[in-house]
Amino acid sequence: MTFHNPFFLILLPVAALIIFYTARKNAASGFKFSSGGLLGGLQTTFKARLSRGLIFLRLASVSLIIIALARPQTPVADSRLQTEGIDIVLALDCSTSMLAEDFQIAGKRQSRIDVIKDVVKDFIKGRSNDRIGIVVFAGRAYTLCPLTLDYGWLLENIERIKAGMIEDGTAIGSGISSALNRLRGTKAKSKIIVLLTDGRNNSGKVTPLVAAEAAKALKVKIYAIGAGAKGLVPYPVKDFFGNVFYQQVRIDIDEDTLTKIASVTEAKYFRATDTESLKEIYRQIDKMEKTPVEEKGYSEYNELFPLLLIPGLALLFLEITLTHTLLRKVP
Numbered sequence: 001m002t003f004h005n006p007f008f009l010i011l012l013p014v015a016a017l018i019i020f021y022t023a024r025k026n027a028a029s030g031f032k033f034s035s036g037g038l039l040g041g042l043q044t045t046f047k048a049r050l051s052r053g054l055i056f057l058r059l060a061s062v063s064l065i066i067i068a069l070a071r072p073q074t075p076v077a078d079s080r081l082q083t084e085g086i087d088i089v090l091a092l093d094c095s096t097s098m099l100a101e102d103f104q105i106a107g108k109r110q111s112r113i114d115v116i117k118d119v120v121k122d123f124i125k126g127r128s129n130d131r132i133g134i135v136v137f138a139g140r141a142y143t144l145c146p147l148t149l150d151y152g153w154l155l156e157n158i159e160r161i162k163a164g165m166i167e168d169g170t171a172i173g174s175g176i177s178s179a180l181n182r183l184r185g186t187k188a189k190s191k192i193i194v195l196l197t198d199g200r201n202n203s204g205k206v207t208p209l210v211a212a213e214a215a216k217a218l219k220v221k222i223y224a225i226g227a228g229a230k231g232l233v234p235y236p237v238k239d240f241f242g243n244v245f246y247q248q249v250r251i252d253i254d255e256d257t258l259t260k261i262a263s264v265t266e267a268k269y270f271r272a273t274d275t276e277s278l279k280e281i282y283r284q285i286d287k288m289e290k291t292p293v294e295e296k297g298y299s300e301y302n303e304l305f306p307l308l309l310i311p312g313l314a315l316l317f318l319e320i321t322l323t324h325t326l327l328r329k330v331p
Contacts, residue, residue, distance in 0.1 A: 001304070004071035011069075015062045023055045057319040064312030072308070073301035085129035086289055087147055087188040089179040090120060093197035093227075095138040095170050097251045098163040100198070102233040103275050109234070112198055112227055113163045115275050121158055123282040124151050133182045136161055139169030139203040141178040147186065171204030172197055176211035176222065176261070183220055192221045192289055194282075195261070198228040200254030212261040221267040223285050224258040229273045 003009065098113040105115060124132060131147040132154055145157045172195070179193045193215065201208050215222050232248040239245060255271065262269040272278035 001072050001074050002301075004073055004301075006070055008066055008070040011066045012063060015066060016059060019055060019059050019062065054319055054323060057315055057322075061312050061315035061319060064308045064315065068305040068309035068312060072304040074304065085131070085188070086190040086192065087131045087133075087183055087186050088127075088191075088289070089133045089135055089147070089182050089193050090123075091135045091137065091141075091175040091179045091193055091195045092116065092120070092161065093138070093170060093172075093175070093199065094136045094161055094163050094165055095199060096164045096168050097170075097199050098227075100228065100233045100235045100249070100251055101246070102229040103278070105275060110275075111163065111236075113161065115278065116196060116227060117158050117161060119275070119278050119282055121155055122279070123286065124154055124158075126286055127151070131186075131188070133179075134158070135175055135178045135182065136166065137171050137175030137178065138164075138166040139171055140166055141171055141174040141204070142166065143178060143182060147182055169203030170197060170199040170201055171206075172201040172208040172257070172261075173206035173211040174204035176208065176215060177206050180211070180215055180218060180220060184218060190221075190289065191219065192223060192267070192285075194223050194225065194285060195258075196225040196227055197258070198226065198251055198253060200252060201257065208257050208261055209264070212264040215265050220265060221289075222261050222265045223267045224262045224269045225278070225281055226253040226255055226258050226269070226271045227278065228253060 094113060098116070099111050101109045101111050103110050103112055103115040105118065129149075131149055132145075132151070133147040134144040134154065134157065136142055136144050144160065145154055148154065175197075176193065176195060179195075183191045183193070212222060228251055232250050234246040235249040235251075236244050237247050253271075255269070259269040270281040270284070272281055
């Protein structure tokens with residue numbers, strides 16, 4: 001049994017104190033005697049004993065009403081919830097090559113890192129029951145967010161991602177390894193890594209394919225995304241006076257390695273050359289990775305408050321009736 005409004009239960013001890021205090025305050029007799037000797041031989045009548053028990057009748061009625069207000073419920077066995085949930089780690093490249101501005105948003109040229117952050121935000125907003133974590137990597141890899149269902153917190157942390165926030169380089173193997181550490185030991189039936197990079201591995205102690213084999217052993221799929229247009233791309237550079245101008249540079253993506261990483265873990269490799277293709281890739285991954293799991297919860301409950309409210313009101317009515325009729329006190 002659970003309570004929908006458990007905070008009402010706080011009133012139980014408060015109500016008991018008020019009832020006993022009021023009863024004690026009103027216990028004094030309406031008649032004053034200089035001596036109680038004249039009353040010493042009198043026996044307590046049944047009516048007098050019953051009158052003293054009215055306080056317990058009131059306490060029982062008020063307690064039942066308060067518990068009813070807390071809305072006790074029991075779950076309906078046939079209404080157990082079925083939801084979709086998996087564990088996902090987003091491994092994002094934040095090396096300085098991500099400053100290249102070959103993507104566009106609303107017709108305006110944007111850096112790869114800014115577009116990726118917007119697309120990842122939409123991907124997170126599209127999930128509802130999945131635990132998501134974020135790993136960023138360049139020359140090293142770091143966990144930005146551990147696995148969580150707090151999507152608001154995830155979205156806030158995405159704003160912290162900046163190209164060049166970590167020592168430069170592209171340690172794809174380290175990025176995969178850090179993501180695997182987040183997924184290792186979790187009880188989810190399905191675990192995936194969405195790896196996004198625009199370069200080729202040139203840093204780190206773990207090679208990408210060795211990390212992919214480890215992912216295969218842990219039954220983790222790696223969806224690899226190569227981000228960036230082919231050929232020369234505009235890259236912002238500052239001159240001696242701090243003015244920004246653009247140079248055409250070539251940033252190579254190691255598509256062969258990324259394809260092997262995805263293939264080893266029985267996943268897929270995607271190539272994103274513009275904003276729309278990147279969005280479509282994340283939509284495809286979203287559709288492919290839906291695993292039904294049983295959640296500890298119910299959609300329907302039996303409300304028990306009438307079983308408490310009706311007896312509580314009946315006892316209260318009985319207590320008021322007896323107090324003003326049969327057990328009425330004469331001042």
